[in-house]
Amino acid sequence: MRPQTLADFAGQQHFLGPDQLLTRMLDADRLTSVLFWGPPGTGKTALSGIIARHTGCHFVQANAALVGVKDIRQILQDARRRIETGGGSTILFLDEIHRFARNQQDVLLADVEAGMITLIGATTENPFFSVNSALISRSTMFQFEALGDEEIRGILKRAVSHERGFGALDLRIEEEAVDHWIRICDGDARRALNAMEVAVCSQVESSNPAATTIVIDLETAEQSIQAKALRYDRDGDGHYDHASALIKSIRGSDADAAVYWLARMLSSGEDPRFICRRLAILASEDIGLASPQALQMAAAAWTITERVGMPECQLTLSELVIYLSTCPKSNASAQAIWSAMADVREGKTIPVPRSLRDSHYKGAGDLGHGSGYRNPHSDPDAHLQEYLGVDRTYYEPTTAGFEAEIGQRMPRELPDKEPSDD
Numbered sequence: 039m040r041p042q043t044l045a046d047f048a049g050q051q052h053f054l055g056p057d058q059l060l061t062r063m064l065d066a067d068r069l070t071s072v073l074f075w076g077p078p079g080t081g082k083t084a085l086s087g088i089i090a091r092h093t094g095c096h097f098v099q100a101n102a103a104l105v106g107v108k109d110i111r112q113i114l115q116d117a118r119r120r121i122e123t124g125g126g127s128t129i130l131f132l133d134e135i136h137r138f139a140r141n142q143q144d145v146l147l148a149d150v151e152a153g154m155i156t157l158i159g160a161t162t163e164n165p166f167f168s169v170n171s172a173l174i175s176r177s178t179m180f181q182f183e184a185l186g187d188e189e190i191r192g193i194l195k196r197a198v199s200h201e202r203g204f205g206a207l208d209l210r211i212e213e214e215a216v217d218h219w220i221r222i223c224d225g226d227a228r229r230a231l232n233a234m235e236v237a238v239c240s241q242v243e244s245s246n247p248a249a250t251t252i253v254i255d256l257e258t259a260e261q262s263i264q265a266k267a268l269r270y271d272r273d274g275d276g277h278y279d280h281a282s283a284l285i286k287s288i289r290g291s292d293a294d295a296a297v298y299w300l301a302r303m304l305s306s307g308e309d310p311r312f313i314c315r316r317l318a319i320l321a322s323e324d325i326g327l328a329s330p331q332a333l334q335m336a337a338a339a340w341t342i343t344e345r346v347g348m349p350e351c352q353l354t355l356s357e358l359v360i361y362l363s364t365c366p367k368s369n370a371s372a373q374a375i376w377s378a379m380a381d382v383r384e385g386k387t388i389p390v391p392r393s394l395r396d397s398h399y400k401g402a403g404d405l406g407h408g409s410g411y412r413n414p415h416s417d418p419d420a421h422l423q424e425y426l427g428v429d430r431t432y433y434e435p436t437t438a439g440f441e442a443e444i445g446q447r448m449p450r451e452l453p454d455k456e457p458s459d460d
Contacts, residue, residue: 039197039231040084047088048189048227049081053180060180064092071150071157073135073165073174076182079226082160086131095129095156096120102138110145117155128155135159136168143170150176184225191220193227194234204238208251215259222263233263277308281316284359288317289324293363300352300359310351314340317358328368328439335361366439374433381430391427 041047044054044064053060063069069089074082083099090097098113117128132138149155150173157177159165165174185193194216197203215237223230237254240262280303287295303313318340321332339358343351381387397408435445 039193039200039203041081041088042091044088044092047081047085048193049185050085050180050182052183054085059178063178064089067093069093069156071177072159073169073177073179074158074160074182075165075179076162077184077226078162079223079228079230080182080185081227082182083131083133086129086158086160089158090129090131093127093129095127096125097129097131099131100133102132102134102136102142105132107142107145110142114146114149114155117149121154129158130155131158131160133160134162136161136163136165140170143173147172147176185227186225187220190223190225190227190230191216194219194230197231197234204234207238207242209238209254210251211254212256214256215254218256218259219263229263233259237262280306280308281312284313285316285320285324288320288359288363289367291363291367293360296359296363297356300355304348304352304355310343310348310355311340313355314343317355317362321362323372324367324369325362325365326368326371326441327444328366328436328441330440332362332365366441368436368438368441370434370436370441378432388427391424394425 044061047054052058055061060072074085076082086099087097096117098117100109100113113128113130117130120126120128135143146155146157147170150157157173159169159173159177161168165179194211198209198211199205211234219230219233223233234254237258238252241252241254241258242250280299284296284299284303287299300313304310314336318333318336321336325332335358339354342354346354392406393408393410395405395407397411433448435441435448437445
């Protein structure tokens with residue numbers, strides 16, 4: 039059921055729809071080397087074949103896990119010879135390009151840049167982590183998304199009636215069965231089609247397949263497909279994407295989303311200590327003094343997680359992400375240190391005012407160190423002194439949560455200074 043034409047291809051309308059980038063490149067016959075990046079079963083291999091047929095190019099397909107540098111050199115040599123003899127251009131589809139070592143990828147660079155071969159590299163991993171940056175710079179990247187429910191439904195219904203599918207059979211599939219495949223396949227058309235094939239073929243009489251009316255109900259559909267293993271690479275972009283989703287959900291005060299992303303991470307085998315670390319940072323960065331207890335909660339959850347481990351620590355982490363999600367938010371204290379650090383890095387260093395310098399050694403008084411210092415414990419107005427020496431504000435409290443009270447404690451106006459003898 040692999041699509042043969044662009045009209046048959048389902049999904050990826052963000053670059054294959056009318057007037058979208060890849061469509062324009064194909065219509066103008068200006069295809070460059072491209073990288074297809076996305077989850078399994080979304081059409082990367084199928085689209086490469088369609089492109090080869092659409093352009094009329096010679097098509098070579100290889101898997102990076104199985105092909106070596108010698109094979110690639112031979113493919114490149116054949117492509118150059120084909121151009122020299124008027125045989126046309128070559129498209130090399132290299133599946134799982136992330137499995138190619140960086141030095142192996144380097145073999146492709148010169149011929150890709152010279153246009154001797156058009157490379158279509160496909161990967162389920164983030165190319166920015168796994169593909170040579172020089173190869174990325176010479177290619178146009180297209181990110182594939184998991185197929186939507188209706189796109190999967192259309193693919194399944196087409197398989198029922200198409201001559202390359204089950205069109206020769208007397209087949210009836212109940213909607214509940216289709217809905218189940220759609221839900222479990224998680225946007226992967228290959229899994230959905232495999233499930234349909236298992237369900238149908240397990241009920242077909244081998245002696246006379248067309249003689250039997252085949253009905254696929256929900257129970258049969260459930261037996262035909264296993265729950266999909268969660269895709270989660272603890273060293274790749276899935277790791278960082280899920281962590282980002284968790285943090286942004288908490289920052290946006292969506293407790294339900296935060297608990298879901300927490301569950302995804304824990305179910306996929308994420309180290310709960312990594313989650314604790316990120317939540318402790320969030321408590322300071324995104325909540326701060328709007329709710330000072332947040333940092334205490336994060337510290338307590340980290341300690342408990344270290345002591346009890348999984349699966350029990352999921353209860354503690356759930357409690358923490360819900361609490362953090364519902365806290366008032368402020369990054370004022372984070373902005374304060376970031377601004378101060380930027381001033382220090384950029385050379386805006388300020389000398390310590392003489393009144394604040396250490397005066398606890400012999401000769402300090404002769405240098406004027408400590409002169410004019412007023413102790414707040416003995417002078418009620420002493421806390422209104424200048425302790426920085428320049429007019430610079432780093433911490434601007436918000437009105438969120440406890441920070442509103444902090445703002446009331448921070449008078450910004452200093453009393454008029456008395457004339458100086460200097």
